[in-house]
Amino acid sequence: MRSSPDGRRRVLLFDVDGTLVHAAGAGRRSLERVLLAELGRIDGALAGLRLDGMTDRLIVREVLAALGRPFDDALCDRVLDAYVEVLRSEIEGPGFRVLPGVAELLADLAGEGAVLGLCTGNVPEGARLKLRRGGLDAYFEWGPSAIAGFAPDGEARERVLRAALRRGAERLGALRPSDALVIGDTPRDVAAARAEGVPVLAVATGRFAAGELRDAGADAVLPTLEGAAASLLAWAAGRGPLPGA
Numbered sequence: 001m002r003s004s005p006d007g008r009r010r011v012l013l014f015d016v017d018g019t020l021v022h023a024a025g026a027g028r029r030s031l032e033r034v035l036l037a038e039l040g041r042i043d044g045a046l047a048g049l050r051l052d053g054m055t056d057r058l059i060v061r062e063v064l065a066a067l068g069r070p071f072d073d074a075l076c077d078r079v080l081d082a083y084v085e086v087l088r089s090e091i092e093g094p095g096f097r098v099l100p101g102v103a104e105l106l107a108d109l110a111g112e113g114a115v116l117g118l119c120t121g122n123v124p125e126g127a128r129l130k131l132r133r134g135g136l137d138a139y140f141e142w143g144p145s146a147i148a149g150f151a152p153d154g155e156a157r158e159r160v161l162r163a164a165l166r167r168g169a170e171r172l173g174a175l176r177p178s179d180a181l182v183i184g185d186t187p188r189d190v191a192a193a194r195a196e197g198v199p200v201l202a203v204a205t206g207r208f209a210a211g212e213l214r215d216a217g218a219d220a221v222l223p224t225l226e227g228a229a230a231s232l233l234a235w236a237a238g239r240g241p242l243p244g245a
């Protein structure tokens with residue numbers, strides 16, 4: 001593991017959808033199938049939602065609200081468990097792709113001993129299935145002690161990020177918010193990072209343009225993650241600014 005000159009370790013926390021991979025609607029299709037089976041009708045409630053940057057539990061809550069149904073935790077847990085089972089096949093559908101530069105970036109970062117984590121609104125197994133489809137899951141740790149935040153950590157992305165920071169601190173001894181970096185593709189990633197005092201690198205490979213991400217308050221913005229390894233490694237070592245700053 002690389003340390004910065006002052007001995008502190010820096011952690012890179014990646015979002016999944018729109019940042020590392022494009023799942024081509026597999027998550028939405030899976031959730032639609034499960035909600036339809038569970039509720040009998042969904043009346044296009046999911047179609048009207050912009051899911052980008054939303055956590056999975058929040059998506060379920062909003063669909064239920066749109067249908068005038070009360071939210072309940074047991075129902076949400078059941079829906080998300082079933083969702084993962086459907087996603088196993090849906091993720092194999094056409095259109096899935098690893099986003100530009102991501103495979104090389106993760107290989108380079110891991111090869112240099114950078115500390116890689118996840119900060120995503122996916123449930124853990126959903127994130128794992130999406131990353132496995134792209135051959136990227138082995139770059140991340142899984143299980144309760146992994147430096148990561150997922151949907152079960154809270155409906156608001158801020159809570160997901162806080163969980164990732166807490167697990168990072170448990171693993172590394174200490175982790176200041178300024179020693180973590182959120183890498184995400186939506187204004188929601190940016191807002192959560194800013195709320196927690198974590199720097200944020202936004203990448204315009206999702207639905208949002210660079211200008212929108214800059215306006216949202218990102219510290220740095222890149223069109224893609226292509227060629228970002230050297231400067232991200234320099235930042236992680238405390239020796240350089242963020243790429244795209």
Ligand SMILES: [Mg+2]
Pocket residue numbers: 015016017018019052053184185186206
């Ligand atoms: Mg995303």
